[in-house]
Amino acid sequence: MHPLPAEFYARPVVDVARELLGCTIVHGRAAGMIVETEAYHEGEPACHAFVGLTERTRPLFGPPGRAYVYRSYGIHALLNAVCEPEGVGAAVLIRALEPIEGIEEMRSRRGVADECELCSGPGKLTQALGVELEHNDSDLGTGPVRFLARARRWEPGAVTAGPRVGITRAAELPWRFALAGNGHVSRPRPLGWRPAGRAAPARSRG
DNA sequence: CATGGGATTGACT
DNA sequence: GTCAATCCCATGC
Numbered sequence: 001m002h003p004l005p006a007e008f009y010a011r012p013v014v015d016v017a018r019e020l021l022g023c024t025i026v027h028g029r030a031a032g033m034i035v036e037t038e039a040y041h042e043g044e045p046a047c048h049a050f051v052g053l054t055e056r057t058r059p060l061f062g063p064p065g066r067a068y069v070y071r072s073y074g075i076h077a078l079l080n081a082v083c084e085p086e087g088v089g090a091a092v093l094i095r096a097l098e099p100i101e102g103i104e105e106m107r108s109r110r111g112v113a114d115e116c117e118l119c120s121g122p123g124k125l126t127q128a129l130g131v132e133l134e135h136n137d138s139d140l141g142t143g144p145v146r147f148l149a150r151a152r153r154w155e156p157g158a159v160t161a162g163p164r165v166g167i168t169r170a171a172e173l174p175w176r177f178a179l180a181g182n183g184h185v186s187r188p189r190p191l192g193w194r195p196a197g198r199a200a201p202a203r204s205r206g
Numbered sequence: 207c208a209t210g211g212g213a214t215t216g217a218c219t
Numbered sequence: 220g221t222c223a224a225t226c227c228c229a230t231g232c
Contacts, residue, residue: 056228071227073224073225075226133227
């Protein structure tokens with residue numbers, strides 16, 4: 001596996017969000033496969049870049065292939081990959097990973113044992129990987145936090161899409177993407193998500 | 207300089 | 220289901 005080149009990110013952010021599924025994030029000895037993402041673009045009000053170029057949003061408008069890390073609710077660091085050509089404010093939020101390596105390190109950082117609780121959320125995965133605000137604006141190809149390419153394309157139907165989580169504006173856009181049936185996807189599960197090994201989700205009320 | 211609002215999580219009812 | 224924790228930054232005076 002090789003680091004994703006800048007050209008990979010210099011495309012429509014929704015395409016990048018979909019294609020980041022299955023890629024690997026490495027920080028130190030900890031690594032995980034991306035199983036859930038969300039796209040954000042300056043043209044819609046849920047994106048931080050919607051307000052224009054400020055000190056906070058500067059990385060979003062910078063060159064593609066770098067990290068945008070910010071603090072959420074005063075507690076969590078959230079990791080994004082900056083996309084689209086320089087000058088366009090857009091990024092993909094990494095929402096969940098399937099742990100691959102350094103799982104004991106992740107357990108230690110998270111303070112929980114259950115493997116499905118290590119990286120099943122945007123705040124959880126940064127804590128598990130040890131990603132912090134100091135990684136803001138670092139290069140995802142050559143810096144301490146690296147995004148590695150996946151080997152091949154997904155089968156049709158492997159990816160589900162749905163509305164983004166936790167936003168109040170532009171909530172109708174189906175810009176959340178996840179690997180269908182993967183147990184490391186965060187809550188709430190996207191529409192159409194199906195648990196692995198089951199024919200269909202239980203629908204009856206009682 | 208003061209204020210208000212989050213791209214969340216975990217604990218509790 | 221509800222709610223508090225707690226930091227950064229954009230905005231307005």
